Amino acid sequence: MLLKKNRYWAALMMGIFLVMPNTAYAMHIMEGFLPVKWCLVWAVLTVPFIIWGLISIQKIIQKDPKFKMLLGLAGAFVFVLSALKIPSVTGSCSHPTGVGLGAILFGPTTMSVLGCIVLIFQAILLAHGGITTLGANTFSMGVVGPFASYIVYRLVKKMGGPQWLAVFLAASLGDVLTYVTTSFQLALAFPAETGGIVASLTKFMGVFALTQIPLAISEGLLTVFVFNLLTSY
Amino acid sequence: MSVNVLEAQHLYFSYPDGTIVLRDLSVAIERGKKTAILGANGTGKSTFLLHLIGTLKPSKGKIFFNQQEVQYSRTSLLALRSKVGFVFQDPDTQLFSASVWQEVSFGPLNLGWTEEKVKEMVTKALRITDTTHLKDRPTHSLSYGQKKLISIADVLAMEPEVIILDEPTASLDPQYTIHILNLLNEINKRGTTVIMATHDVDMAYAWADSIMIMKDGIIIKKGNPVEVFLDDELLNQSSLTKPFVLDIFNKLQLNGYLPEGITIPRSRQQLFEIIGRYAKNSRL
Amino acid sequence: MSVNVLEAQHLYFSYPDGTIVLRDLSVAIERGKKTAILGANGTGKSTFLLHLIGTLKPSKGKIFFNQQEVQYSRTSLLALRSKVGFVFQDPDTQLFSASVWQEVSFGPLNLGWTEEKVKEMVTKALRITDTTHLKDRPTHSLSYGQKKLISIADVLAMEPEVIILDEPTASLDPQYTIHILNLLNEINKRGTTVIMATHDVDMAYAWADSIMIMKDGIIIKKGNPVEVFLDDELLNQSSLTKPFVLDIFNKLQLNGYLPEGITIPRSRQQLFEIIGRYAKNSRL
């Protein structure tokens, strides 16, 4: 009943978890790792998205005050998801990602705000990521990931692809692109002595993005599965 | 087979931040009996129960199931949990499937039974808990009491040797409480050992074969209900009250209304019967 | 001012899916009294209570607060809620703030009081609920019972004329139950009307000045505890049991242990006293 009444919210809420790539916090850039210059650059690039997000949230809240509580719970939900461990083939565990549908249903800008808040608490409460690297991490997890997923989902749908494929691709590509961004951020900050940024990017991509591909696939599958379950309710 | 189905030896447990929850807890639970574990909130009842199904691993000490020491490997935990069922206090966190039928079939399917057998066991569990009519309902549309029944059916469908329940009657109205207790008696009569944690002394006194009193992470007393609840000092110590039936019976004896040496009543019904019996005598 | 602080006239309420919850419910609640609303799970107790603070709007019928009909405009709802406080069953639903001090100050600040006055009221509410030592703690670190106390302080700090509590003692152990009941008596003595929904007949019988029995969305009986609970048919109908104290007292009278015409006891203590009193006589 609740869900029927609030289809729209339900969709939004779901969006949140799908869009937030929480995969392995070990992959957040840690405190102190980036030079001051890059901390500032990424923070400056991220802030407009946060403001954009806050403005769009504010608009919805004016029409519907309950939306604030929903977002609060949604943020907490995203945090919890990032703490979950999903079963994986190797027996070891990875963290559920959700680059996907959510951005589409929720609007990627809103996700930037929640992503930033979740990253703050991951830093303060879990020591994953950091305060000085908050800008860079929010940019990869809260801006690039959600926007990528959003665009991928829209494209697949436009080309007439099935729902599950759109969900799957949005989730897994959003995930991968997040880590590609992280690799870029690291490469820009630490260019190689020989070969410069390009050589460095190759190294970081190999370590930070390629290794994510199996995880991205399994999390894409989980997202499709969750999506199906949710629509059956 | 031995009389003890589960046994804990010198259990210690503390959280990573140093809070000690269990300290040197040793106790044995007898096969086929109804055991109630009593204690105030925060004495470690739930923590202890979670040790019995291997969800929590003691920092020191051992758990035995059917004389076998519980190992914490994946396979031996699976084996343990296929024999020992656990019903959580809040049914909302236990029920996670979309429909009642799916919900109850979750456990049996995980046991790897044939579809045939799963169907049979689910049907049986629903019948025993008197919830067959709910089988196609979405779980979230059930009332609290119905959810509680389904959470018991969940576990029953796995045909466990032991069922452990954490506060099974909390937040239930009197009718559902009676319903659940009758159900547990029924389950026990079919040969299943039933263990529950509760802080309802009246209920525990009337229902259990064996009472354990827990305080500060240790079981300070184990015995039959009458023996345990006659010990005023013990009750005081563990901030429990005396069961009303026993209390009033004592007072009536003490004040000469009832003779000494008669069978101590366990339920309201039994007490009323005694009152009726001796009333007649006194009127002669 | 009139004797009735809250009044419901011919309330009807049904959910959008057509489930009827309240049907033609009319009742008046008296100022300064302790009222308990009893009924099995799912009879509409909570739904009714949510009407009293204007959270739910009846499909038909009216609510009166201090003889004024409740309007559903924003300002008049705010006015109502500044006078009628509500304590939810699950404290985790109600507590939203990260620290206790902030949590309790939320309501008073919404009333537009000066910071001075808010501070005074928060301090007072913490003192009355005996939770001053928790004031700097984060809400999530509290035990269930402590959360319950804070959720009462939340409302007390707003100095309401009426406090409504939904199942205030559910899931609490006996010690916390006694603590909460004493607190409610204390609050009542300070002049606040206290209303609670519960299914604990023993507690309601000992605690309330006035009992309302609810069944299938309507209040089928209102009266003083003794009067209501002596009506066996009524109790049967509404699937409630008779309070133990009253039940045993009746049986003792019926069987000639106690004389007729003496004051009916409301608590275990009172019953024991009576037993003691007449025991001596009978021994003479």
Added chain:
Amino acid sequence: MIYLDKYAYSNSLRNMHPAEKFFFALSTMIICLTTNSYIVSLIIVLLMAGVSVLMVKIPLRFYLKLLLIPTSFLTVGITTIAINIVDDMNKLLWGWQIFNITIGVTTQSLHLAIKLILRSLGAISCLYFLSLTTPSVEIISILRKLKFPELFLDLMSLVYRFLFVLLDTAEKIYTSQTVRLGYADLKKGYRSMGQLVVNLFIHSCHRSMDLYTALEARGYNGKFKVLEREYQFSRKNLLIILITEILLIIIGGGSH
């Protein structure tokens, strides 16, 4: 699960003005980053560890465990940075050859790596000081004084309050699934995890509705107005912090 938080509200510096702690942690962190020198980073690591263990009374073992949290990122990140394609064989410390390319560590990259390790550890020990001494509530109220947008802060406090509630719920659902063998193999694991996520989501939806009802009952008007706890600034503390920072800056300047 979140033990940093427990210390935050029960440590021996609980009554120190949170702004002092905030300033101390952040300014030290900034100095650590900007000076970017071995010696300053090392001093900061030792300083923060000393303060945390001796003054804040954090058990040493717990503190050491905390320092291990970022090791996985640090190892991967540092190794990636330290190992390069090398064309000037004179710089090569050690390495190996694949086809015609030499891959290895140079003096320069080794320096960079060590500097980075120390800097990261220095910065993270500042973060730990903040996490261990300052409850999130207080951090939010500092951000409020710094004029962060109200909406952002409201969402922050809701997230903080309810992440614990939801963590608890998720853990309970997970336990009840494991008890019924929900994670017996990979396929079952996926199914169970999917159900857990969906359930948690529905649970959160319900909670948000209930929360709104409960807030409304207390006169909610769109603003989370609450009283902040008051603290006294201590001149002594401020002076000590200031001197420490100045000393660090001087050492940093000298070491260049």
